Amino acid sequence: MEEKIIAIAGNPNTGKTTIFNSLTETRQQVGNWPGVTVEKKEGYYIYKGIKFNLIDLPGTYTLTGESEDQKIAIDFLTQNKVDVLVIVANALQLERSLYFLILLSELQKNIIVDLNMVDLAEGEGIEYDIEHLEKLLKVKFVKTIGNKNIGIEDLKEEIYKKCKEPISEYFKFNYGDEIEKAINESGNIIEKLNPPYPVRFFALKILEKDEYFINYLRDRTDYETINNLILNLEKNYSKPIERVLIEKRYGVIHGVVKEATIEKKKELKLHITEKFDKILTDNFLGPLIFLIIMFIIFNFVFLFGNPFVNFLELILDKLKFVFLSINLPLWLTSLINDGIISGVGSVLLFIPNIFLFFFLFSILEDTGYMARAAIVADRLMHKIGLHGKSAIPMILGFGCNVPAIMGTRILENRRDKILTSFSTPFMSCSARLPVYLLFTGIFFRENQGIIVFSLYLLGIFVGILSIKIFGSIFFKGGSSPLIIELPPFRMPYWKSVLIESWIRTKSFLRKAGTIIFLGTLILWFLSYFPNPNNYGTELNFIGKIGKFISPLFRFSGFDFWQAGIALIFGIYAKELVVGTFGTVFGIENLQDTIRNYFTPISAYSFMIMSLLYMPCLATFLVLKKEIGIRWAFASLFWSLFVGWLFSTIFYQFFSFLKGG
Amino acid sequence: MEKLSEVKEGKYKVIDIIKHGKLKKLYNMGIFIGDIIEVIKSSPGPIIIKKGNITIGIGYGIAIDILVEKVD
Structure with a gap:
């Protein structure tokens, strides 16, 4: 089939993503541009027997080699054969979009301008004489309303026609x-x-x-x-x-x-946007609304997500049962049930939450609230050394670190993106909660709430500490001051929002799925051999490793192999820490056995360790994907180190107090 | 002439943008010297300005270098 390459460019807030989604629907892939942390979106559609491959270029206002994402756009357009360059323009801000057109014209491509959001402009009493624009600027214009799916077929037709034409005369700006x-x-x-x-x-x-x-x-x-x-x-x-x-x-x-x-005759214009902006960014109301929205998102993601998670869990359990009942060799049953289903399953269980999270995230972005939230959070975040936009991923990290880190894609600046991703794992996610509940339930019955809350605060503290330390070592200068466009409020286009959420969930699944599978096999092997009858105990490799690492925690108060194994399995997913104690101590007298091994001080110290070290394999993989393998490993080792350091300091300090 | 970081809500004319990098940033977003802008939200916290259909949130660190003059 004949193939054509179409690049899509545009300023932020022109509805570029919606147009891209409308053209490609779910035939998309998200990845990163080679060597950088900038997201790369590709997709295709077939029209009149031709396959049109679309590349979504980063949304920018200008075209300079100084910024990472703009350099990508320049390089892509100059070093590849691009059949048509579509510039998505916002009809409400036509001047700025045309400015971008003039800059891009110098690259001498076949250009089509997609004049988007014409309905909003008409609402403001503005209409454009398209033919006149075409004559003056020597490019084809197509009108669309992306979030109502209007004009998309016209756009496809014009792209098709343009591919057939050789490069016609292009607009050459005369500077005098x-x-x-x-x-x-x-x-x-x-x-x-x-x-x-x-x-x-x-x-x-x-x-x-x-x-x-x-x-x-x-x-x-x-x-x-x-x-x-x-x-x-x-x-x-x-x-x-x-x-x-x-x-x-x-x-x-x-x-x-x-x-x-x-x-045209202007319709009676109500300055709704302005009024909303005043309220949403008000010094008192703004933060309040921000917190309420975050609260709603949280509940939505977890309350609505959890029934699906439970359902998936049920299916996985049923599946295990099926494999138990058919007479496979014992080792194979164990490999499938203890290894693959438990391991890969632990990642599958993220899907409902991740999907819902991205669903809400896209809505916040599409409606325009995200930019307002950045304004609200800016004052506080600035003190930490980041700017307002970083607050959103970090807060969502309390739910689940994985989508939170994926959410750092809203940050354009490399420094901010890396530091935010790097500190997000310290936000205590919901998977750590079972560990706290187990230990506080045994040792701190009276002040369970305060103890758990103190761990959340410690996580935030270590997160900020990490930003301060790594920010000053690896990045010169502070965070760039905030400058952000506040797009007009608008209704999200549901189809685009759904596509967006699905594509992102899928990309997580594919990346994580393959590597988790491999990790699963290794961990299973270590747990199963050499004594198959004692899965995951001290008689097997994993126990030996547990024994080997346990002296490390000598001064933290939990230097026994059971804790070592629990921490190793915790790298998979933090929920497994509790599950592992169940396996190695036995479920029946779990509480009493734990009481024999731990004291209140060492229990808290163990919770500190669980809180601080790498939350799960999925987080590690997402870090690798978003900010590169070196930073992912840096995060792994740093988190192990601070976990060890804080638990040791805590244990020593309070043991000393008690002894003295 | 006042700094944008210090003014109250209202209409202003942009007189100068001191630091060159900041000028470039604002120019690229469509805000120029000589423009009439409306301050929708003043400091503390980022300042929100509006010009035509463009609304921009500007952090204190940038606003401090934008000089404006009140217009009626």
């Missing part, structure tokens, strides 16, 4: 004689280097003082000649030349938009 001359002169120098970018585009980037392109030039040729050109220009304009360029572009756009606007 003086600047054009400088562009040409620097172009002559650049051309000799044979760069993988269009020469005129490159020259413009140099005039804009784009660090990436300047360094590219510096490494290969004499930059001084061009620099003098720039200095001369700046002398004449008496302001930085990049500002002149931006102003010239906007000057022309302003004229174009004015000419093409058909002002």
Whole structure:
């Protein structure tokens, strides 16, 4: 089948994702661009016998080599054969979208502008003369209303037609004689280097003082000649030349938009958005609403998710029963039941919660609340060294770390994304709760609530500590100050929200599923051999490992092999810590046996360890996927270290107090 | 002339954006020197400004470098 490559670009908040989802539906894949933490979305659709492969480029306002996501867009567009570039424009903010169009035009691609959200613009009394825009800017315009699925077929048809055409004339912006001359002169120098970018585009980037392109030039040729050109220009304009360029572009756009606007009678305009904004970001009401929404999300994800989780658990149990009843060799039954079903099952159990989580997350994003939440949280987060947007993933970490870390994709800045992902595992997720409940139920019956709460606080404290330490070691400078667009409030497009949630859940499943399966086999092997009859006890490898590591916890108060094994299994998933104690101590007298092994002090110390070290294998895998293998391992070892450190300090301190 | 970080709600004209990097950021988002903006929410916390159909939340660290003048 004939295949075409279509790239989709656009400013944030233009409805680009909705358009992408409407075109590809569930035929999508999410991954990362090679070597970076920026998300890459691909998908395809078939139209008139041609397979159109879509690449969703990161949403940006401009096109500079200085930022990771924009560099990706530049490189993708210049180094690949792109048949059509679709720019999604927001009809409410046409000027800014056209500005982006002018920047992209310099890459000399076949461009279609998708004028999205035309209904919102019409609501404001604005309509555009499309033909006039097309004539002035020499590109095809298609009107769509993404969240109502209107115009999508037109868009497909125009993309199809455009693929058949050779690159027609493209819009070439005229910056005026003086600047054009400088562009040409620097172009002559650049051309000799044979760069993988269009020469005129490159020259413009140099005039804009784009660090990436300047360094590219510096490494290969004499930059001084061009620099003098720039200095001369700046002398004449008496302001930085990049500002002149931006102003010239906007000057022309302003004229174009004015000419093409058909002002209609304005409907009575109620400033609803403004009123909402005032309330949602109010210094008192804002945080309150924020907390209420978080509370609702929590309950929704877990209250609605848990029946499904229980149902899945039931199915897995039934499945185990089935394998028990058919007469397989003992080892195979154990491999399937204790290994595969328990291990892979522990990941499967995340699915309902993850799906619901992404469902709500997409709604918050689509309606525009997410940006308001970032404003509300900014003051507090700034003190920690992150900005407002980081608060959302971190708070959701109290539910489940896995989707929370996946949620860090809303952060554009690499530093913020890494530090947020890195500290999120310390937010005590719901899987740690069974461990607390077991131990507090035995040792701290009177003040169970306070004890559990103190562990949550300790998690937050260690999270902040980690940000401070790793932030200052690995990242120069603080967090970038917040600057965020507040999109108009709008209804989410349910189909797009569902597609979005499903694609993300699926991507988690596939990645986690394969590696968890492997991990499962290893752990099962260690638990089963060499004494198959004593699964997961001291007679087998796993017990020996437990025995081997237990001296590490000598000063933490729990240096016996049972605790060692429980902690090892806890790497799978924290719920297994409790389950493992059940296996090694025996379920009947679990409470009494634990009382024999632990004291209140060592029990609390053990809870600290359980709280702080890597929450589960799935978290580790998601960290690897989101911020890279090195940071994932850093997180693993750091969490083991702080867990050990805090539990030891705690145990020693209180043992000393008690003894003294 | 006041800093955007210090003003109350109301209409203002952008007189200058001091730091170059910040100017670039705001220009790319469609806010220019000479624009009339409306401050919807003032400090403490991020400042929210509006120009036409564009609403932007600006952290204190950026607002401190934006100079504005009250218009009636």
